[in-house]
Amino acid sequence: MITPSLIKELKALLGNDNVMDSEVDRVSYSYDSAVLESVVPELVVRPVNSETLGKVVSLCNENRIPMTVRGSGTNLSGGTIPSSTHGMVVLTNGLNKILEINEDDLYAVVQPGVVTATFAAAVAAKGLFYPPDPGSMAVSTLGGNVAENAGGLRGLKYGVTKDYVMGVDFWDVNGNLIKSGSRTVKCVTGYNLGGLMVASEGTLGVFDQIILKLVPPPAASRAMLAVFDNMAKASETVSAIIAEKIVPCTLEFLDNFTIRTVEDYSRAGLPTDAEALLLIEVDGHPAQVEEEAQKIMSLCTRLGASSVTAAQNAQEKATIWQARRDALPALARLKPTTVLEDATVPRSQIPAMIAAIQSIGKKYDLTIGIFGHAGDGNLHPTILCDKRDKKEFGKVEQAVDEIFEHALALKGTLSGEHGIGIAKSKFMEHEVSRATLGFCRHLKTSLDPHGILNPGKIIGG
Numbered sequence: 001m002i003t004p005s006l007i008k009e010l011k012a013l014l015g016n017d018n019v020m021d022s023e024v025d026r027v028s029y030s031y032d033s034a035v036l037e038s039v040v041p042e043l044v045v046r047p048v049n050s051e052t053l054g055k056v057v058s059l060c061n062e063n064r065i066p067m068t069v070r071g072s073g074t075n076l077s078g079g080t081i082p083s084s085t086h087g088m089v090v091l092t093n094g095l096n097k098i099l100e101i102n103e104d105d106l107y108a109v110v111q112p113g114v115v116t117a118t119f120a121a122a123v124a125a126k127g128l129f130y131p132p133d134p135g136s137m138a139v140s141t142l143g144g145n146v147a148e149n150a151g152g153l154r155g156l157k158y159g160v161t162k163d164y165v166m167g168v169d170f171w172d173v174n175g176n177l178i179k180s181g182s183r184t185v186k187c188v189t190g191y192n193l194g195g196l197m198v199a200s201e202g203t204l205g206v207f208d209q210i211i212l213k214l215v216p217p218p219a220a221s222r223a224m225l226a227v228f229d230n231m232a233k234a235s236e237t238v239s240a241i242i243a244e245k246i247v248p249c250t251l252e253f254l255d256n257f258t259i260r261t262v263e264d265y266s267r268a269g270l271p272t273d274a275e276a277l278l279l280i281e282v283d284g285h286p287a288q289v290e291e292e293a294q295k296i297m298s299l300c301t302r303l304g305a306s307s308v309t310a311a312q313n314a315q316e317k318a319t320i321w322q323a324r325r326d327a328l329p330a331l332a333r334l335k336p337t338t339v340l341e342d343a344t345v346p347r348s349q350i351p352a353m354i355a356a357i358q359s360i361g362k363k364y365d366l367t368i369g370i371f372g373h374a375g376d377g378n379l380h381p382t383i384l385c386d387k388r389d390k391k392e393f394g395k396v397e398q399a400v401d402e403i404f405e406h407a408l409a410l411k412g413t414l415s416g417e418h419g420i421g422i423a424k425s426k427f428m429e430h431e432v433s434r435a436t437l438g439f440c441r442h443l444k445t446s447l448d449p450h451g452i453l454n455p456g457k458i459i460g461g
């Protein structure tokens, strides 16, 4: 229980301003970016250094208080919605220092509350590159990115957050600081604890420091826009590009509804009668970039693109990527509620998955825009609705269930990048075996016997 004496102890530890129990503060941390019911916590606390973060975790365990650690709350799966009104939200935005950027050994050491874009800019200022680029990077934190294994537009060539995590130091539920990984390129000392912590969504430990790999930036890049009158042709082109042994750094698509909505929003001159747009970028050595761009453009034409253009300068490149960046804001302004999902299928199944989403939309009479990462099969069906309309929202929930069932039937996965949280925990047994789920539950109860760390997420209650 959160007793007055515990609040007093927390205030002595963290300072009065970092222990928040007003209704306004508690309601502010009762929801995140997922469209789910909010749950108001009893208390919100903000440790501002490593030691006090560890102490808060052990105090929660000793007093049997469930805790949900929160970066910026941009996750789309309910990972930071408290599991019950009895509990605490622990903010990490006070631990926001970049502790080291090592230019000789190409790594950085950060605290979990560092905002992703701030980090990427600090690294770029040193002539280095941190590729993971979630669409939310202007706000999301590195701790949240690691806890969700966030991906982004560059995932196809550069991978996702897990590919850059060299080590994670985390507080276990008893308040012990556990160190994993190293500053070396190779490290096989013992269990891969860092690997276990990636995508653990705050359920196994609380990150204190993260060691991230950095890479040199590409010397050149070229962006292209290909227009298709048929989604299957666009998808075939994606497979053909990969089969040609070209790995673009980015390979995205927009469906017809999204193209029309973006055009209506930004008037960038997109072809509103196109069934699909592919937005493609290659990067690397200048000569290689030119050769790959030429190959891609002729492949697009050969496989039925009605037009394909390459950006000739930075302005044209920015226009291409603005069309992709505008997809979500353009769709989101159509209705009060935006349900952004991330059903993911093998690349070759994109047309089948899109057809399934469109027919689910028709069946429930819902407006759904589809865009996403064509290169890795990670689709973002975006359902536009009004959550206050109970009848309509009931249909949305059924539609989302069916979208995931279809993704699994096509040998896909529940989440390419948004995590499981509360939103998809009920589907876990549809994707992983009973034994696998049992193993995960066993792991959770071994590491957190009293269910203190973000209970109810991923594997349910």
Ligand SMILES: Cc1cc2nc3c(=O)[nH]c(=O)nc-3n(C[C@H](O)[C@H](O)[C@H](O)COP(=O)(O)OP(=O)(O)OC[C@H]3O[C@@H](n4cnc5c(N)ncnc54)[C@H](O)[C@@H]3O)c2cc1C
Pocket (backbone or CB within 6 Å): 032, 033, 068, 069, 070, 071, 072, 073, 074, 075, 076, 079, 080, 092, 112, 133, 134, 135, 136, 139, 140, 141, 142, 143, 144, 145, 146, 147, 148, 149, 150, 151, 152, 153, 200, 201, 202, 203, 205, 206, 207, 208, 328, 417, 418, 454
């Ligand atoms: C507009 C928009 C665009 C998005 N685009 C993308 C995208 O392109 N790719 C993508 O992958 N995601 C995307 N997301 C989802 C979201 O931004 C990511 O999941 C991001 O990684 C969450 O970071 P956060 O700091 O907001 O974490 P939060 O939402 O605060 O937390 C996420 C999870 O991490 C846990 N956590 C946070 N800090 C710690 C810590 N120190 N220790 C242990 N666990 C911790 C939390 O308990 C929670 O389970 C998008 C979201 C929005 C709203």
